[in-house]
Amino acid sequence: MSFTPLHDRVLVRRIDGDATTPGGLIIPDTAKETPQEGEVVAIGAGARDEDGDRIAMDVRAGDRVLFGKWSGTEVRIEGEDLMIMKESDILGVMA
Numbered sequence: 001m002s003f004t005p006l007h008d009r010v011l012v013r014r015i016d017g018d019a020t021t022p023g024g025l026i027i028p029d030t031a032k033e034t035p036q037e038g039e040v041v042a043i044g045a046g047a048r049d050e051d052g053d054r055i056a057m058d059v060r061a062g063d064r065v066l067f068g069k070w071s072g073t074e075v076r077i078e079g080e081d082l083m084i085m086k087e088s089d090i091l092g093v094m095a
Contacts, residue, residue: 003077005084008047010059012038012072012083037066037094041082057087064094 005011015037040063046054059065072085 004042005044007044008055008057008087009044009084010040010057010087010090011042011077012065012067012085013041013080014038014083015064036069037064038083039064043087059087059090059093066091066094 003011040059040061042061043057043059046057049055067083067085067090071089072083075082075084
């Protein structure tokens with residue numbers, strides 16, 4: 001992929017949740033909630049502080065992250081639905 005986010009922005013691919021309940025019922029697409037979990041595809045170089053120095057990013061490409069329900073902007077890049085969000089919209093990295 002030839003897309004690089006700017007500054008402290010992160011490109012994330014949503015990870016789809018299970019299509020069935022723990023009891024085995026199949027959940028239709030209209031009843032599914034949008035997943036709040038994703039994989040970091042690309043990161044920007046980082047924001048700048050008041051002195052002009054770069055602030056290092058805490059996430060890396062390949063990290064599995066949780067983000068807020070209304071975070072980010074949905075985009076379509078090379079036929080794939082992705083999200084661009086600020087690093088501060090990411091709630092945490094899953095180990």
